[in-house]
Amino acid sequence: MPYYIDSIDDVIAIAGSSSFEGGQVSGVNPNLIGNNQASELYNMTISPSGTLQTRMGTETISTNVSSGSAIQGMHYFDTPNFEKLIVACNGKLFETTSATTFGTTTGTVASGAVSANFSQFNNRLYYTDGVSNIYFTNGTSYYRQGTSVLSVTMTNNGSGYTSTPTVTISAPNEAYGTTASAVAVVTSNKVASIEVTNAGSGYTSAPTITITGGGGSNAAATANISALSPSGLRLIRQFTNRLFAVGTGDNRNTLYASDILDAEIWKSTNSIIVGGDDGQDIVAIQPFFDYEILVFKPNKIYIVTVDPAATTAAGWSVRLINDRIGCNAGGSVAFAGKDVLFLSNDGIRSVARSLADDFYVVGVPISESIKDLIARINRNFLGKCVGQFHNNRYYLSVPLDSAVVNSHMIVYNLLFNCFEGYWGIGASALYETNFSAGYSTTGPKLAFGTPNSKVGHSFDYLDPDTAGDGDTQFKDFGTSYESYLVTKAYDFDDRLSQKYGSHYEIEFYYSTATGCTISMKRDTDSQYVTLGTSVNTSTPGGLTLPFTLPATL
Secondary structure (H helix, E strand, C coil): CCCEECCCCEECCCCCCCCCCCEECCCCCHHHCCCCEEEEEECEEECCCCCEEECCCEEEEECCCCCCCCEEEEEEEECCCCEEEEEEECCEEEEEEECCEEEEEEEECCCCCCCCEEEEECCEEEEECCCCCCEEECCCCEEECCECEEEEEEEECCECCCCCCEEEECCCCCCCCCCCEEEEEEECCEEEEEEEEECCCCECCCCEEEEECCCCECCEEEEEECCCCCCCCEEEEEECCEEEEECCHHHCCEEEECECCECCCCCHHHEEECCCCCCCCCCEEEECCCCEEEEEECCEEEEEECCCCCCCHHHCEEEEEECCCCCCCHHHCEEECCEEEEEECCEEEEEEEECCCCEEEECCCHHHHHHHHHCCECHHHHHHCEEEEECCEEEEEECECCCCCCCEEEEEECCCCEEEEEECCCCCEEEEEEECCCCCCCEEEEEEECCCCCEEEEHHHCCCCCCCCCCCCCEECCEECCCEEEECCCCCCCCCCCCCCCCCCCCCCCCCCCCEEEEECCCCCCCCEEEEEEECCCCCCCCCCCCCCCCCC
């Protein structure tokens, strides 16, 4: 029933918010936002029912992977024989040996602020750092990616051969490799040619050819190896049964590809320059639909169609889909649902495809509702931003204000098409894992590595209504954090009169917090006025229905 003012028997003006599925809308005047929206959400999340909750904390894997150094990259490596989280930190690679420990490996990457990129292909995990060669791990050892023997060229046919001599090819440079083999073809007592019967693998330089027996002498030959991957590749991705990567330096606009189902062969004819005359570096590549791959530059977006029937990259097509909008943070690009989300120079945008007419569109900034928060991102360090799609949310870690490393996480909920505000934890690397064993709870989880060498999973897979007592799960690496909500400005359908406020009601649902602070800012207040401190929301106050009269409040 309505509340009444007894003296005039008039209905009291009431305003409120019964849910917050509209998320944070802070880029406009607070009295213009909807009743299901909030002015600010910090360390909060929205349940599927629209209830606002404090976010769950972090399931700790490690509080210090290596000397407090930033996590340079990570990847969930899953094969039929094992599953591991591989982490690059302080110029070294580490792998999970249990739910709470990392072990050292022999793998290395360039140290410092260099980002390491990973991609799984044919039960191997390949990685690049933009400085070194391509390396990979099979889960046990770490190797430089080699190649195979392509052909053998005769330098001296010799003479006097009455039978077929034996051809021996030296062992490969890398321990994972297999030795190539070949047979000689004798014509007119000479070794006319040598045919490769097994190309081998793991060669980083041409092997030696030894010809013995056959009754003759002086025959000699040299081996030719297939094209190795160029040095200094970056942004490696697996797509359409081959590896793709981007060059550096003079080749900063070149998109390279391996042979189909063969990551050892990188022919020069399997490369293409994307927008070579625009003066901008490629900052990200993202597999899209069918045989399409998006190529992002700071102010341009291209789409490359990799025709599987084409024998060389000359058969691929390159289209410019936007010549004004691009991506300023390559690590922010993430496939989310049917769209690709990324951080542009004016906020978070998306690339979408219309399947009906094969049309591509770069949408308006979806972050317009939090443009004040986007404006706080330190633009001098945009390149450090990273994004990941998980649990119907797009997570974007950014450096806010004067931070020089990622300090906070902006969260966009794709179910409600709204922002859940921002979190007080930063990540230098994000990746989704899917462990089937080794953890008390398995399945998809969001793993993140911090700028100070910590690695963990988000507890977002837990139900906060039943997960715990508010002391164990609501911590990041053992440290508690605050969460808060700032509502919209309530004008009670009267934007002219000043509001003094005489009564408020706040409902806490399944809350375990015992130290809440409630504040209000009225038209007459220059700052927030505290209404209650150390409020225990875990036990009800006043009377609980039903109760028997007479009763005392």
